[in-house]
Amino acid sequence: MSIIFSIFILLFVIITCFLTTLSTSAASQSLHPDELNALKEIATTLGIKRLNLSAEDPCNIRTLMIIQEKQDVLLNSAKNNSIVCDCSFNNNMTCHIKVIELKTLSLPGKLPPQLAKLRYLQKISVCANRLTGNLPRGLENFKNLIYLSVEANQFSGTIPDELGDVTSLTTLHLASNYFTGSLPSSLDRLVNLEDVYVNVTIL
Numbered sequence: 001m002s003i004i005f006s007i008f009i010l011l012f013v014i015i016t017c018f019l020t021t022l023s024t025s026a027a028s029q030s031l032h033p034d035e036l037n038a039l040k041e042i043a044t045t046l047g048i049k050r051l052n053l054s055a056e057d058p059c060n061i062r063t064l065m066i067i068q069e070k071q072d073v074l075l076n077s078a079k080n081n082s083i084v085c086d087c088s089f090n091n092n093m094t095c096h097i098k099v100i101e102l103k104t105l106s107l108p109g110k111l112p113p114q115l116a117k118l119r120y121l122q123k124i125s126v127c128a129n130r131l132t133g134n135l136p137r138g139l140e141n142f143k144n145l146i147y148l149s150v151e152a153n154q155f156s157g158t159i160p161d162e163l164g165d166v167t168s169l170t171t172l173h174l175a176s177n178y179f180t181g182s183l184p185s186s187l188d189r190l191v192n193l194e195d196v197y198v199n200v201t202i203l
Contacts, residue, residue, distance in 0.1 A: 029087045031059045031095045038117035039064070039097075046102065046131070047109030059085035059095040064102070080104045086120060096120035098144075104128040111150060116141040123147040127173065130154055140165035149173035151197060156180065164189045173197040 052065035084099035107129040113136035134157035155177040164186025
């Protein structure tokens with residue numbers, strides 16, 4: 001009986017230490033300060049009026065703390081508002097955003113050029129909002145981007161030639177906007193594209 005009890009105590013100690021280590025590691029990980037500041041600029045440009053970045057690190061809660069105008073509740077936290085980070089930098093202490101999804105939130109602003117400051121981004125999805133204006137310049141700075149969805153918004157103007165420089169893209173959704181002109185020939189350089197959705201876009 002004493003042997004069994006000793007084994008039980010040992011297992012309990014090991015599990016407790018393991019869970020404590022995990023908790024400490026998660027708590028010590030944080031989003032890079034430059035990206036945290038960029039998120040503030042991005043939120044303003046998108047038309048987000050109330051954003052709480054001080055309560056908890058976005059990489060830990062995997063979402064943006066967007067607060068509704070009249071009530072302090074998280075706006076569509078699980079379904080349409082998500083952030084995924086890679087926290088393997090600086091001995092697992094520093095995180096960089098690799099996915100940002102802000103979908104079906106009726107955001108009234110513009111697509112922020114500050115997104116290029118999130119240089120580890122692999123996926124951007126802002127579909128089904130009310131975003132206006134042109135697609136921003138500087139798209140060529142997205143060196144790791146593989147997924148871009150801006151469909152079902154109110155974007156206008158021409159599709160920038162620089163989009164053809166994002167050669168890592170595999171998915172490109174531009175449909176249901178008000179683009180004019182024609183598809184730039186530079187898109188021929190997107191040799192990795194597997195999924196293109198432009199069939200409802202006015203060209």
